[in-house]
Amino acid sequence: MGDPRQAQALCQRLAAPFPCLADPERAAYRDFGLRRGTMMEVAGPANWRRGLAAMAKGHLIERTTGDPMQLSGTFIIAIDGRVRYARYGRHAADHPQPSELIAALRSLTEPSA
Numbered sequence: 001m002g003d004p005r006q007a008q009a010l011c012q013r014l015a016a017p018f019p020c021l022a023d024p025e026r027a028a029y030r031d032f033g034l035r036r037g038t039m040m041e042v043a044g045p046a047n048w049r050r051g052l053a054a055m056a057k058g059h060l061i062e063r064t065t066g067d068p069m070q071l072s073g074t075f076i077i078a079i080d081g082r083v084r085y086a087r088y089g090r091h092a093a094d095h096p097q098p099s100e101l102i103a104a105l106r107s108l109t110e111p112s113a
Contacts, residue, residue: 001066050093
């Protein structure tokens with residue numbers, strides 16, 4: 001949700017092998033049907049547990065950019081433009097495991113039976 005400069009800085013810091021895009025107006029969030037969360041979904045116990053677990057692993061919680069109530073989603077879009085994987089966050093700390101994303105990506109490259 002940040003501005004293009006913030007997206008570029010994040011992309012560089014993470015050495016992302018793909019473009020990082022900004023959506024400060026949250027148009028894509030609306031287009032993909034991502035909703036704003038309730039206070040419990042954004043600051044409830046599930047978020048505290050995940051946040052503490054991340055901090056214990058050495059991850060830092062960064063300052064929120066954009067609408068703090070906006071829930072996230074994760075999508076894999078095939079080269080033909082079709083959404084091949086969609087995960088809508090049930091709360092602010094609900095993100096797919098890397099193994100789940102890798103399996104979804106592999107399914108795109110495996111030959112059909």
